[in-house]
Amino acid sequence: MKTFNFTFLLFFTVLLAACGDKSSSGNVSAEPQQTYEWKLVTSWPKNFPGLGKAPETFAKYVERMSNGRLKIKVFGDGQMVPGFEVFDTVSSGAAEIGHSGSYYWKGKAPAAQIFTAIPFGMNATEFNGWLHYGGGLEMWRELYAPFNLIPFAGGNTGVQTAGWFKKEINSVKDLKGLKMRIPGLGAEVLKKVGGIPIALTGGELFTSLQSGAIDATEWVGPYNDLSFGLHKAAKYYYYSGWHEPGASLEFIVNKSAFEALPDDLQAIIEVATRAVNQDMWDEYTAANNDAMRALVDTHGVDMRPLPDDVMAALRVASAEVMQEQSAADPTFAKIYASYNAFQQGVSKYHQISEMEYYKNREGKE
Amino acid sequence: MKTFNFTFLLFFTVLLAACGDKSSSGNVSAEPQQTYEWKLVTSWPKNFPGLGKAPETFAKYVERMSNGRLKIKVFGDGQMVPGFEVFDTVSSGAAEIGHSGSYYWKGKAPAAQIFTAIPFGMNATEFNGWLHYGGGLEMWRELYAPFNLIPFAGGNTGVQTAGWFKKEINSVKDLKGLKMRIPGLGAEVLKKVGGIPIALTGGELFTSLQSGAIDATEWVGPYNDLSFGLHKAAKYYYYSGWHEPGASLEFIVNKSAFEALPDDLQAIIEVATRAVNQDMWDEYTAANNDAMRALVDTHGVDMRPLPDDVMAALRVASAEVMQEQSAADPTFAKIYASYNAFQQGVSKYHQISEMEYYKNREGKE
Structure with missing residues (x-):
């Protein structure tokens, strides 16, 4: 029996070495990794230009970056729920994530409107500055917390027309x-x-x-x-x-679903939303340019x-x-005060930088 | 010996089940995963405001998203090589990635200058539209391919002052x-x-x-x-x-190092650069605003x-x-023709959208 035990232990050790923690030799832990399948509900027709493309791009980014560990199925308006039910659907956890416009939820929280656009308010550049470096995102998260939702900026259309x-x-x-x-x-x-x-x-x-x-x-x-x-x-x-001088869209994530993810998948979601936030705007810049030419010339x-x-x-x-x-609404007042203070500063700066540049580039004095 | 073999095979099977492919039960393959350690050389002092923060943010994003499988060590100007040697250092593979400004490399390829800024050229919004939806990025990649480099946009300062x-x-x-x-x-x-x-x-x-x-x-x-x-x-x-109406920075990645990565880590790099591209600009928007107030008021x-x-x-x-x-330089001519065609359209559109909006917001007619 001694030979048996020895042989057995040897194999046991070899097998563990073959499938265990490899971090010491340039590899990371090979513990089995859980996969997740999420539903993403949107307020747009499936693949609608610009608005509807952003959640598809997001889902592709996340699936590739997670090596298929987080798969996201995108539903257009009405495919799982009507577009105006995105907030409730994600809040309840029936879907883990949504893509929509915050101003649709003014009945839940009037201040939600601030995170889409304000008449004569900030444009895309300015809004993103306030959101990510001016305290805006923290206030938005506080506003949505009672609904078990975490908001992220989800793209921008640029200046909308009248x-x-x-x-x-x-x-x-x-x-x-x-x-x-x-x-x-x-x-x-x-x-x-x-x-x-x-x-x-x-x-x-x-x-x-x-x-x-x-x-x-x-x-x-x-x-x-x-x-x-x-x-x-x-x-x-x-x-x-x-x-709507720079209408911002939103990703909303069910807080419980988000917190159930490991840290790497949480980071993947955060960074993917930042990337899509710019990607949609880049698409609008190019596509508005083409469309405006067609409207004028054709x-x-x-x-x-x-x-x-x-x-x-x-x-x-x-x-x-x-x-x-x-x-x-005191919450509206508090968030708008922060928004407006940022705007008062940045709009002065943009008068002498962005606007002055637009003027000088064309030579229209 | 029959008993011995049976017991052994049983343990062998149990062990394989414990460490093998779990994809059928909501888990993905637990094959040992290789880790990578990359060096990132920059042209800025370590942690320099704005420019130097972007590569640090990028490294953090990548490490978190990859669960530590891709670690990136950031070197400031002169810490590994002088700032003006970033291009050669990454091209040779001595570092896998760099963060710099493309116009420093006009001696290698005059057209590289187009990817930073052009006098009276496009601003950040417009440049990003051209780069990602107007064919710019493909031309930049073609330009850097002979140097075994893949470029990505790496942040924007907004309109620089005269x-x-x-x-x-x-x-x-x-x-x-x-x-x-x-x-x-x-x-x-x-x-x-x-x-x-x-x-x-x-x-x-x-x-x-x-x-x-x-x-x-x-x-x-x-x-x-x-x-x-x-x-x-x-x-x-x-x-x-x-x-410099919207100076764009660059990430440059050694092509061989990039291609040696699995697809998920390649995606992580791509998406992280997009996120940082906007993050730096957001930071500049907020910080220029604060700094301008200090310059004027104080x-x-x-x-x-x-x-x-x-x-x-x-x-x-x-x-x-x-x-x-x-x-x-015919390559300069070809790339600038594409840049300029995009600018001619988008600048007309921005006259009636962004610039008109800046004017109307303040009531300066």
């Missing part, structure tokens, strides 16, 4: 009684200057404009507007933007600024809306 | 004979309008300005300029920028635009420099 108008806007009077599809804080501002904001989903815009059910609509910008064919619904006036669209007095009235109304929102 | 001048610049005449520290294509432009570009490293700026060895210097922007104390060297005029610095006729002369000279560079 939208498509069936009649030329020559003065503030032309906004009185104007039936316009416009959501969020922009809708509140339009109301203040006499307009009538209408709530419509993207899919309803074309026919509503064509039928005359609405007089005007905003959507995103040249890239998405062109793909919806908004320029074909009638002869329109296309105006440059004021109400379809004869002429994008123009709104008259100065209209902009002035919208600016005043926007300031009032932000005061009212702050007065109505 | 710099610090000891005398007020009132007309083009004031640039004649002006001894100014300015590198790259900006130096060529200054020469054309009668100035004398001087090559100095960052560490020499303060004393050179103070001693009068130079009349003016550019560096980066408020964040880095303030930390160098440039405002203290003398009474200066600080002008807004034209020559140090009485007044940043102003250069006079219109000076800007006009610099614009004309810049166009000539780009023509000369294109004429001298």
Whole structure:
């Protein structure tokens, strides 16, 4: 029996050496690694240009970086749940992650609107600066914590346009009684200057404009507007933007699901969201450029600024809306105070850097 | 012996089951995984604000995401090699990765300059759009392939300032004979309008300005300029920028080292560079904002635009420099043609979107 035991122990040792911890010899632990399958619900049609591409890119990044240990299945609007149920679905854990726009959740937390866009607020560059180096992200996480959600920035569209108008806007009077599809804080501002904001989903815009059910609509910008064919619904006036100067999207992750992941997969999610946050914006920059050329050169669209007095009235109304929102909700007030303090500084700096550069590059003094 | 063999085989089977492939039960292969230790050489002092923070952030991202399988040790300028030897060091494989600025390598490939910044060229938003969705990155990879290098965008400073001048610049005449520290294509432009570009490293700026060895210097922007104390060297005029409207940094990876990595670690490097590319820019946005306030409020610095006729002369000279560079090198010509075509479109779009928005936000018509 002594020979038996010795032989056995020898094999036991050899086998353990063959499958155990190799860190001392340039390898890391080969403990069996758990795999995860996550559901990602979105508020966009599957693979919708820009908005819908971001969650697909994210899922690919995560699957490759995790060597297949975290697989993410992406569901378009309505495939698992309707787009407006993304927040609740991820909050409950029925899906582990979602991609959407925070301003849809103003009924849950009014301050959520701040993390998409504010009329006459910060553009993409500025918002990302505030979010990641100005305390914004911490406040957003605090806001979503009671819902068991962790938010991450999830892409940016750049400056959105003011939208498509069936009649030329020559003065503030032309906004009185104007039936316009416009959501969020922009809708509140339009109301203040006499307009009538209408709530419509993207899919309803074309026919509503064509039928005359609405007089005007905003959507995103040249890239998405062109793909919806908004320029074909009638002869329109296309105006440059004021109400969503850099609309930021969001990834929301169920906190319990996130905390159940090992540290490397948590890091993979964090870094992938940062990468997608820029990737979407890069795509919009290039695609808006192409789409604007097509709108101008092929379809004869002429994008123009709104008259100065209209902009002035919208600016005043926007300031009032932000005061009212702050007065109505202390959390809104606290987060907006941080946002606004950052904006006051960075907007001055961008006047003399970015804006001055835009002016000088073209030689328009 | 039958009993012995049976017992042995049983243990053998149990042991293999305990350490083998678990993919069928929600786990992935536990094959021993190789670890890698990479050296990252940079052109910046270790932990230099902004520029030097990016490679540290990158190394942390990669180590966490790879669960320690890819460890990256970051070397500051001169710690392993001098900053200007980053390209050769990574090309040879003596270090696997580097973080630097592509315009330092114009002696290797003149077109490398295009991937940092071009006078009156694209800003950070536009450059990133061209790079990732306009064909830029593919051209950059082709340019660096003969050197066994793969480039990735590695951060952006935003619009750099024109710099610090000891005398007020009132007309083009004031640039004649002006001894100014300015590198790259900006130096060529200054020469054309009668100035004398001087090559100095960052560490020499303060004393050179103070001693009068130079009349003016550019560096980066408020964040880095303030930390160098440039405002203290003398009474200066600080002008807004034209020559580096969004300076992009680079990660360069040794191609052989990259290809020796498994696919998940390759993906981790790719996605981490994208995340750092935005992270640095976010940091600059916030830090330039803070630094500008300090310069204005505490140090009485007044940043102003250069006079219109000076800007006009610099614009004309810049166009000539780009023509000369294109004429001298067919690769430069090909890449700049792509860059310029993208700029022509996107700059028109940004006039009516970003620039119009900056104007309307402040109510300066």
